[in-house]
Amino acid sequence: MPDAVQSISAVEVITAKRDGGRLSDEQIDWVVAAYTRGDVADEQMASLAMAILLNGMDAEEISRWTQAMIDSGDVLSMSSTGRPLVDKHSTGGVGDKITLPLAPLVAACGAAVPQLSGRGLGHTGGTLDKLESIPGWRASLSLEEIAAQLADVGAVICATTPALAPADRKLYALRDVTGTVESIPLIASSIMSKKIAEGTGGLVLDVKVGSGAFMKTEARARELAATMVRIGEAHGLPTTALLTDMSVPLGRAVGNALEVAESVEVLRGGGPADVVELTVALAREMLTLAGITAVDPAQVLASGAAYSVWERMIAAQGGDPSAALPVAKHVEVHVAERSGVLTRLDAMAVGVAAWRLGAGRARKEDAVQAAAGVRLLVGLGEEVAAGQPLLELHTDTPDAMAGARAALAGGVEVSDEPSDRGPLVLDTIKAG
Numbered sequence: 298m299p300d301a302v303q304s305i306s307a308v309e310v311i312t313a314k315r316d317g318g319r320l321s322d323e324q325i326d327w328v329v330a331a332y333t334r335g336d337v338a339d340e341q342m343a344s345l346a347m348a349i350l351l352n353g354m355d356a357e358e359i360s361r362w363t364q365a366m367i368d369s370g371d372v373l374s375m376s377s378t379g380r381p382l383v384d385k386h387s388t389g390g391v392g393d394k395i396t397l398p399l400a401p402l403v404a405a406c407g408a409a410v411p412q413l414s415g416r417g418l419g420h421t422g423g424t425l426d427k428l429e430s431i432p433g434w435r436a437s438l439s440l441e442e443i444a445a446q447l448a449d450v451g452a453v454i455c456a457t458t459p460a461l462a463p464a465d466r467k468l469y470a471l472r473d474v475t476g477t478v479e480s481i482p483l484i485a486s487s488i489m490s491k492k493i494a495e496g497t498g499g500l501v502l503d504v505k506v507g508s509g510a511f512m513k514t515e516a517r518a519r520e521l522a523a524t525m526v527r528i529g530e531a532h533g534l535p536t537t538a539l540l541t542d543m544s545v546p547l548g549r550a551v552g553n554a555l556e557v558a559e560s561v562e563v564l565r566g567g568g569p570a571d572v573v574e575l576t577v578a579l580a581r582e583m584l585t586l587a588g589i590t591a592v593d594p595a596q597v598l599a600s601g602a603a604y605s606v607w608e609r610m611i612a613a614q615g616g617d618p619s620a621a622l623p624v625a626k627h628v629e630v631h632v633a634e635r636s637g638v639l640t641r642l643d644a645m646a647v648g649v650a651a652w653r654l655g656a657g658r659a660r661k662e663d664a665v666q667a668a669a670g671v672r673l674l675v676g677l678g679e680e681v682a683a684g685q686p687l688l689e690l691h692t693d694t695p696d697a698m699a700g701a702r703a704a705l706a707g708g709v710e711v712s713d714e715p716s717d718r719g720p721l722v723l724d725t726i727k728a729g
């Protein structure tokens with residue numbers, strides 16, 4: 298958006314928020330556009346981001362901020378696919394491979410899923426990193442290729458384009474190094490600006506709660522979910538959020554190729570019960586938003602139809618869905634020190650272990666190991682005997698084993714107390 302009001306200065310915007318005031322529409326439009334152009338310096342935007350983190354923004358400010366970020370770039374139009382468009386976004390968790398079975402499942406049910414994803418940073422892993430463990434698979438597609446694949450296959454998972462919400466790209470990198478990531482208004486506007494610019498017709502959010510999630514408490518996760526649902530409503534994008542547990546890893550596999558293999562099991566009608574439950578729960582919400590109510594995603598998953606879409610989706614991007622996945626050069630086990638019940642399997646501990654084994658990256662430029670990660674051999678609440686293997690650690694770099702074992706210390710516990718995992722889906726938040 299061009300400068301609407303030439304007289305606004307960055308210092309005036311910063312001090313208004315620093316002193317607990319609300320920003321006007323003009324101030325928001327100006328500061329986001331000027332920052333994107335380079336007319337507001339990084340140190341000024343960092344200062345404003347900190348003021349927002351400390352003093353918050355109200356619903357109108359958040360909505361306007363989101364719009365200003367959308368306006369900083371292109372808005373895609375994918376309406377020519379001939380099917381209702383619906384997408385899903387997860388705030389990220391350990392072993393969260395749900396997009397992989399979900400996108401082909403929802404496509405197999407009749408909707409089109411344009412899943413434009415990023416790469417993983419830190420302990421949660423990224424969808425593109427997972428898919429890149431499939432030989433030949435290509436993340437970068439042109440807009441024409443995305444549209445053609447959506448019309449033909451119904452599902453595309455690919456790298457986002459730099460033209461979508463460039464203000465967010467710049468601001469997120471700045472927040473990452475200035476201690477300002479954890480602001481709910483900034484997280485909500487960051488996620489929603491990209492999804493709205495992508496041109497989806499409906500959006501389901503998987504907002505994770507727990508040790509392995511961005512949001513450690515249910516109250517914070519609930520606030521983030523409600524904020525994003527409100528933004529969706531204000532921008533005419535029907536949005537539903539599920540609050541889901543991330544205190545324990547999802548499924549039995551954490552790491553890129555390991556998670557692809559588990560997703561294929563789910564697509565073939567098997568796989569861990571929690572991955573199947575969440576995939577089906579999210580599919581139901583997506584299909585509701587797409588207006589497809591006569592199809593039961595649980596049945597479609599069990600029928601193998603989603604697996605056929607998966608094969609076509611992978612092949613359309615150069616991947617060989619039947620190729621063997623990479624296998625780690627070194628595998629060690631972590632055993633139970635005593636007999637009892639597995640009462641603690643902390644998502645953060647397992648996520649950090651997988652990351653240290655090479656599954657994730659510390660900096661944007663780092664490469665990830667396709668085969669690295671953790672396989673969980675025992676579920677929470679199961680009985681184990683002393684010496685029984687609980688987890689497998691996979692890596693190509695054996696020096697990483699010690700760091701992974703250190704990450705697991707205190708995160709995996711066997712005791713005498715019976716322990717059950719709580720519900721996976723904690724709540725559903727809709728507009729209105």
Ligand code: URA
Nearest residue numbers: 469483484485487488
């Ligand atoms: N993911 C995003 O896309 N943006 C944030 O601010 C946080 C997580």
